[in-house]
Structure formats: C-alpha cells, structure tokens
Amino acid sequence: MSIKTVILQFICPDKPGLVSDLASWIASKNGNIRHADHHTDADAKLFLSRIEWDLDGFLLDKNEITSEVNLLEQRLNGKAVLSFSDDFPNVAIFVSKQSHCLVDLLWRVKAGELCMNVPLVISNHSDLEEICSNFSIPFKLIQVNKNNKADSESKILDLLHEYNIDLGVLAKYMQILSSSFLEQFPNLINIHHSFLPAFKGAQPYHQAWDRGVKLIGATAHYVTKDLDAGPIIEQTISNVSHRDEVSDLIRKGRDLERVALARALRLHLKRQVIVYRGRTAVFT
Template sequence: MSSIVHATFLVAAPDQPGLVARLAGFFYNAGLNIVDAGNHTDVHAEGGPRFFMRMVVDVSGLSAPAASAALGGSSTRAALEGAFGDLATTLSATWSVRYGDLVQRVAILVTKDPACLYDLVLRQRSGELPCEIPLVLSNHPTLEPVAESFRIPFFCLPVTPDTKREQEKRILELCRRHHVDLVVLARYMQVLTEDFLNEAPPVINIHHGFLPAFQGAKPYHQAHARGVKMIGATAHYATKDLDQGPIIEQDVARVTHAMGPDEMARTGRDVERVVLSRAVRAHLERRVIVEGRRTIVL
C-alpha cells in the first residue's frame, strides 16, 4: 500500500461561475481525493472580483488507472501539473503547487536578540513548523552558542556599509548551497537590498508594531512616551520598500501606564514570537497567496 502524499494547490483567478466545480472536478476525474479546501472571492478587488482557492489533494493514487487515463496515459507529477496548467489557462488563473514529501528548508537570519530564534527552533523541533533549519546566519557572533546548542550550523558574516554587497552575496551563496526555500528575519537588524531580494527565496520579516508604527530606534521608549495602550507586531514578506511588504500576520497585547519601556519590550517580544511563528507556519503550509501588495491567507 502506497504512503499518503499530499499536494497543495494555490489558485488565483478572475471570479466566474463554476470555478469550484471545475477545479474540484479536475481531481475527481483523475480519481484523486481533495482532503482539505478553502476559497474566497474578493468582490472589492481592483479590476473586478477575484477568486482564490487552496486545495490539499491526496496524490498517492496518481499511478492508479483512473489518474493515468485522465492525464493522457501518464502517471507522473509533471503530467498532473501539465494538465492542471491547461485548465488554469482556460480560467485565466495563476497557480502553484508544492508536494508534502518535499520538506522545505528555512534559513534564519539574526543579530543579537535570541527570542525569535529560540521560538522558531523549538517549534520546529516539536513538529509545529514542518521544515528543516539547515543554518543560522548573523552579522554578529552573539547567538552562535544558541545555534550550537541545537547543533545547527552558524555563519557569522559581519557587515559594514562598504561590505554590504559582498556580505549579501555570501548569504545568497550559503542559501543556494543549503537549498534554502525560505529566509526568516528573526530580528535581523539589517535592511536588505533590492538586489538581494530579487535573487533570494521568499523572505519573511517581523516588525515590532503595526505598520506603519513608531519608526527608528527605541520603538518601545517612543510608545511609552506616547502613553500607548496596545502594542503589536506584524509579520510580512520583505520587499524593496522598507516595512511595506504584503502582511501575513498581526497581533496585539494590552499595556498600561504602569509599565516601563523594558516591560513593554518584554511584552512586545512575546507578541513578536507568536506572530512570526504563525506567519512562518502559514507560509510552510501553503496558506498564503500574494495578490499585489496584500495577502489572502486561506
């Protein structure tokens, strides 16, 4: 008996009658079972309503006669993708697929704050985050003992304004060497260049507040001085526009006038850990469709 393998399909298309039926019917005709699905229509989209769908399909039966017949006599993943691509073309849809037996590899970039690094690694080790973490990279040596305690290779790549281009080239080389699928900025206190982002895998960043928020140094001191009652965090995809990428996840925590900047910072770190882990998990589970400057999380 073959083991179960799931494939997650993400689809975005102009809204039109019968989309769910046509997409589901494709897998029905191939004898493949949809084990999870979700869809949404954005009626406010610029240019007309837009349809989004996520389907998790059991493809362990791909070699069965029904699948082979529906896919033109072939039972390969390439044949499945080719046939689904033909359907997507008739729907003017964009789409992507990832298979569950291909474990994604995540590079974590850090500077000196260990909170998010610890949280991500512990969640990955406990099975909450379905990925491998082949390396941790930093512009400071501070967190090398943390990576070593989990037996994760650590690379320290110091950076100055004059060496930034070379440092980023080295990060890209390490990502390629370790077959990295996702880069997570776990409080990495450097601005990535447009050239880097153009070549890198998707990059998820954590920001210490809702965007836009208190900018610059000592954000919690600024928040304390303004007497805020809520602080939050935002996880988003990094783009060439600083802190303006598509938002994946956000959350808040209440604070009071009795809390000083350090206590606010501790509360903020708690929120940051949760928000970043949710965003990384959503990406790894293929729940995020990027549509322009925003996301649909299914």
C-alpha cells in the same frame, strides 16, 4: 503517520463555475478533497482558491499533476502554486544578537511543529553561535558594516545558493537588505516589533510608550523593497497600561514577536497564504 497531500493555490479572473470546475477536475482523478477555501475579490474581479487533497489514491503522480496544473493555468488564464505536504523547504534563519525568536523557531522545528529544514543560520554577530551548536545547525558569521555591505550580501547570496535555500526568515536580523539583494532572493519573511503600519523603523516600543498606547503588537510580513511595508501575514497584540515602562513593553513584545513569527511561518509552510495586489489572503 501523516497523510500526504497536494496543495493547489490558484488565482484567476472571476467567473461563474470556477469552484465546480476545480473540484470536478480533482474528482475526475479520484482525488479526495480535505480542505477547500475560496475568496472572490469583487474590486479586482479575481478568484482565489486553496484546495488540498490526498496524494494517496490520486491517479496522477507528482510530475503529471504539475503538467496538468500548467494546462489548468492556460485554460483559466490563471496563476497556480502547486505544493506537496511531504516536501519540506530549506529555510535559512537570519539573526543578529537577540535570541528569543531563533530559539523558539528551532525548538518548534525540533518538536515537529514547523515542517521545514533549517540547514543554515546566518548572522552579523557571533553571539548566537552556541545556541545553533546546541541544535547541531551550521552557523555562518557574515559581518556587515557600511563599507562592506555589498560584499557581505554577495557572500550571503552564495550561502543561500550553496545550501539550496528556499526561504529566508529574518528573526530579529537588524540589517536592512538592499534592493539588489531582494531582486536576487525575494523569498523572505520578517518579524517587526510593532503593529504595522504604526511605528515603523527603529525603537517602535519607545515610540509606542511616548504615545501612551494601550495596545502593542508584533507583525510578521513578507519582505519588499519598501521598508516594513510588505504584505502582512500575521499580527499579535497585548494590552499595556500607564504602569508599564518601556522595558515592560519590550518584554511583552518579545512574547508577541515569537508567536507572530511562528504563526506566520506555519501559515506560509502550510500554503495558507496567497499574495496578490500587494496584500495577502490568509486561509485559516
């Protein structure tokens, strides 16, 4: 039986005594702290903290914790994200034709490695419908072309609302989402098949092969309006040599993509990532 915990992510202006202040507040409510990680950004004069403690035995229920954290935000002029380990978010997976990331994520969810629900897979092609059927997950085909993009995105937004989706994962979804879409649903993680910021855009493995690189990588990042420029969560790399052809880079890259995306998603679900100033602090 897993232990239920409370996770507090907190950002505020830096000043002496903040670690003691937060820990004392938790201790005063009989909280048993399991993990505490802190970081000070000296340039921005910001204090970042992630604290996780047992829910069992804590003197406040979930609603009371939320109210007190709101007061904490006001007192310290900060911003908090409060989470509970037993609350599993609803995650929609976006795909096109490539199956490797989708299969990997669904297997990890089934094995209990990723604490999330997947009530929906969205695709612009029908190729992966059978895979979703094997996992008993609804598959929604929303075809996209240059003439119906706005209408297609509207249908996707309706589905996200209908299925009460908290997070979207672009698992090799080969479409660029519009700024209008991202304004309405900004909670997205993407896997990019290169070691960003190098080789942005299409065919990065071909670009890498042309340059004769000796390392290739994959990058999982949050999606923003700027293409392939969102805050980076996780990156993985592999050695390559002059003997490798483009097909070898693509094969190795698929392995990297699976690992990077799964790691990034796990970090996000465990609330180990704090986004600030267009970048991330990852507490591992």
